[in-house]
Amino acid sequence: MELNELEKIRVEKIRKLEQFGLVAYPTRANIDATISQASNAFEKAETDEKDQPVEFTLAGRMRSLRVMGKLAFTHIEDSTGKIQLFLRINELGEKLQFFKDFFDIGDFIEAHGSMMRTKSGEISLLVDDFRLLAKAISPLPAAKEEMVDGELVRYTGFSDPEIRYRQRYADLAVNPNVREIFRTRTKIVNALREFLDMNDFLEVETPILQPIYGGAAAKPFTTHHNQLHQDLYLRISFELYLKRLLVGGLDRVYEIGRDFRNEGVSYKHNPEFTQLEFYCAYFDYLKVMDFTEKMIRFAAEKALGRTQFTYNNVEIDLSKPWARVNMRDSILEKTGIDISQYPDQESLGAAMTAKSIQFKPGTPRGKLIDQLVGDYLEPAFIQPTFLYDYPWEISPLAKRKPDDPTTTERFEGFIAGMELCNAFTELNDPIDQEIRFLELGRAYASDDDENNPIDEDYLRAMRYGMPPCGGFGMGIDRLTMLFTDSRTIREVILFPHLRERDSNTEEE
């Protein structure tokens, strides 16, 4: 590994330390409080007007350093906050010189002393002893910041997105707002879990390695089990396994986990992403809509502490019920085309051509409708909106409407023009399900796409009898994007997928 000049200097410091019989990476730390605990305790002692000194041993990473002749200031940071260390020759004697010689920004330091306020009023630890806890050899990208009128101002930064994602550890270390995004993400997941648990759902885990993939329309990643001589797929959804559990009498189940789709990467697509799916016996899609509103609102309250948030400079309000938009009516309104009048690919295509709407020749009816939705409806769904009643062709796992077999009881939820969730009254009729699978297989064959064999075991499960139920799937990453005002999915995934680098450029 090639070290640069700065790194060589710091390695040399480690070598010198060892000559003095000291270690750069001691095994144990001996702190007795976190940084926030210490400052809180001191503030309390101040208000209680207690005279005895408040002493602590604290530790953290040095984030700033101001050295004067006979004194020095450094801010240290742990995950609870920042505090200033005040080092003076008065308390430290010649050990101050040791500090000046061997400590750098980025190092982890442990310091003992008593809490005080400096002349400018900042809570600080007046240090009477300290030691190195871990030496940083590589300098962290410089990111200086200060609070001006409550606003965080950053003067230089670590902003190249590529390096930020490739070296997320450094990104997290220098950009507090990035740490905040991932704290919020965890709060969201915890809140969703709490909400579902409160509603008597059972959290389960289903296979990620699947012999037959299904539950969504996406290309899978393929892998192989050597001993069994069997090709396996990384799941593209949880759906078919979770619904098997309803056959088994687990009436309310959910899973939060990773899906893998071998598709294009974009600001809202990552090859692996986190999904929440739940299934609830005796729910239909209307009940799922009500439940979804409550669940998202609950997540916002828990993760953000409020039900309004700003995304892309637009105020989104979750406190009100979501708009509910019928797909047929809405397409008619926006394009003048009544899809119910055009039951096949040819007639709908002709209607679109008559309106000068272009499409790829040979596109099946379902995908034409999908295109109309994507082009004319979705971008307008800024405030939370449920778009409901999808054509059966693109909804092979959803139940048909009792009064209209060409339409299914399915909805998708949108916020800020982005698809967030997908849900339906689940198809529990094994005979209809088999017809749909066969139809789907035909569509795939004509599309010259991946061969997607019928999941016979799923049909067998359904033949045992599946209760009527509602199901729901939501991208956790996208919800996190919304709640953290992130413009790309990579901002909310700790280690997003990036193209592999050449080995010769990978090395420093």
Added chain:
RNA sequence: GGGCGUAUAGCUCAAUGGUAGAGCAGUGGCCUUUUAAGCCAUUUGUUCUGGGUUCGAGUCCCAGUACGCUCACCA
């Protein structure tokens, strides 16, 4: 996969085809209340990679790589 853009010091960025620079970081010095500390001095480059044009290329051309935006794809 297509189009457009970007790639220069550890970080953020400059540089008419004519000696590759600044701020911060680093190093040395001064400094007992700083907080983007200050002052003085000072070090650092495969200008993404490989070709080409030219007396001369960070700059122009071609190819490649990565990233960003965008389009396509995406039940």
